[in-house]
Amino acid sequence: MAKKSVCIVGSGNWGSAIAKIVGNNVKDSSKFEREVRMYMYEENVDGRKLTEIVNTEHENIKYLPGVKLPENVVAIPDVGAACKDADILVFVLPHQFVRSTCLKMAESVKRDAVAVSLIKGFAITDSGIKFISEIITETLGIECAVMMGANLAGEVASEQFCESTIGSKNEATGQMLKELFGTSYFRCTVVEDARTVESCGALKNVVGIGAGIVDGLGYGDNTKAAVIRLGLMEMIKFCEVFVPGSKMETFFESCGIADLVATCHGGRNRMLGESVVRTNKTIRELEKEILRGQSFQGPLVAKEIFEMFQERKWVERFPLFVAVHKICKREMEPKNFIDCLREHPEHMQ
Ligand SMILES: NC(=O)C1=CN([C@@H]2O[C@H](COP(=O)(O)OP(=O)(O)OC[C@H]3O[C@@H](n4cnc5c(N)ncnc54)[C@H](O)[C@@H]3O)[C@@H](O)[C@H]2O)C=CC1
Numbered sequence: 001m002a003k004k005s006v007c008i009v010g011s012g013n014w015g016s017a018i019a020k021i022v023g024n025n026v027k028d029s030s031k032f033e034r035e036v037r038m039y040m041y042e043e044n045v046d047g048r049k050l051t052e053i054v055n056t057e058h059e060n061i062k063y064l065p066g067v068k069l070p071e072n073v074v075a076i077p078d079v080g081a082a083c084k085d086a087d088i089l090v091f092v093l094p095h096q097f098v099r100s101t102c103l104k105m106a107e108s109v110k111r112d113a114v115a116v117s118l119i120k121g122f123a124i125t126d127s128g129i130k131f132i133s134e135i136i137t138e139t140l141g142i143e144c145a146v147m148m149g150a151n152l153a154g155e156v157a158s159e160q161f162c163e164s165t166i167g168s169k170n171e172a173t174g175q176m177l178k179e180l181f182g183t184s185y186f187r188c189t190v191v192e193d194a195r196t197v198e199s200c201g202a203l204k205n206v207v208g209i210g211a212g213i214v215d216g217l218g219y220g221d222n223t224k225a226a227v228i229r230l231g232l233m234e235m236i237k238f239c240e241v242f243v244p245g246s247k248m249e250t251f252f253e254s255c256g257i258a259d260l261v262a263t264c265h266g267g268r269n270r271m272l273g274e275s276v277v278r279t280n281k282t283i284r285e286l287e288k289e290i291l292r293g294q295s296f297q298g299p300l301v302a303k304e305i306f307e308m309f310q311e312r313k314w315v316e317r318f319p320l321f322v323a324v325h326k327i328c329k330r331e332m333e334p335k336n337f338i339d340c341l342r343e344h345p346e347h348m349q
């Protein structure tokens, strides 16, 4: 069988970390082509093009400094050229850029290519929120699996042991992706319940902000554990109404509880929640100051789901998600977050 070629669509913090894994995995593979193309949104860093730096020094000095990328990973600034002829497209962009990027790819993508989304977020459309994998399938006409888990990029890049969850309706695709991504330190499990996997990835970022809020308020580990538990209950409730057939066991995979724990302790969204309490700065100002080009996904997801809850009259059912949104928008005092935990519907039964 012909070898499959891989294109990574995105090259930020996680995009670069996963490029390291994929680049190394395909090197001596009988199933995958040796060269991995990586679409890179071009920018100038220290007076040089970032693609040129990556292709000569094999390091993404802006988004994943200090980590060498395999030499068979080639950065390409034109997404159409990057994805042309690829059999596997690995999407790993901040979710707000997915649709515009897909539209630029539509002419070049192979009709029988397969996509996998590592993107934690939802898309907003005229008819409400949609899964990112759905947007990819709709705009490109191809199957799209997902991979989500407790995968803080810096730790994965330094090869610390962790797990991840591949969600694929198609068993063969799931197993192929497991081969593409799996290593001795990055263990992947394949499940069929892909929509729940994807929902967990998007929603845990909102809970991560909540964890940061209680850190900023000076509360300890018991309070943070309550945020994690109540956040999990809202994630489960969200899937009950939004993902027909969602399975409880999926929440026990890496994409569920494990990613919640990782994000609520070491994630960028946690950092944001803490800074929202400790400063008066806007989300945009904090993103610029703390992340220097990287992106917080939580505030946007909180806004997207809040608008859907309003439309469907569900606001009271998801008080933690709603409070995080309002605190990010400075429409609620951070100290009132504790009342939201105290009076949570989970305590009223
Ligand atoms: N960083 C992490 O530890 C993890 C991130 N994720 C998820 O992976 C996805 C991507 O995150 P990261 O790789 O961390 O990205 P990032 O947060 O480092 O984002 C910056 C990236 O966005 C690109 N960008 C900026 N403007 C753009 C535009 N107009 N069009 C296209 N690209 C543009 C930048 O060039 C850069 O590659 C997100 O959904 C995130 O939630 C998932 C697991 C771990």
Ligand SMILES: O=C(CO)COP(=O)(O)O
Pocket (backbone or CB within 6 Å): 120, 149, 150, 151, 152, 153, 205, 208, 259, 262, 263, 266, 267, 268, 269, 270, 296, 297
């Ligand atoms: O998704 C992540 C870890 O699994 C990264 O979370 P943050 O975006 O909050 O850093």
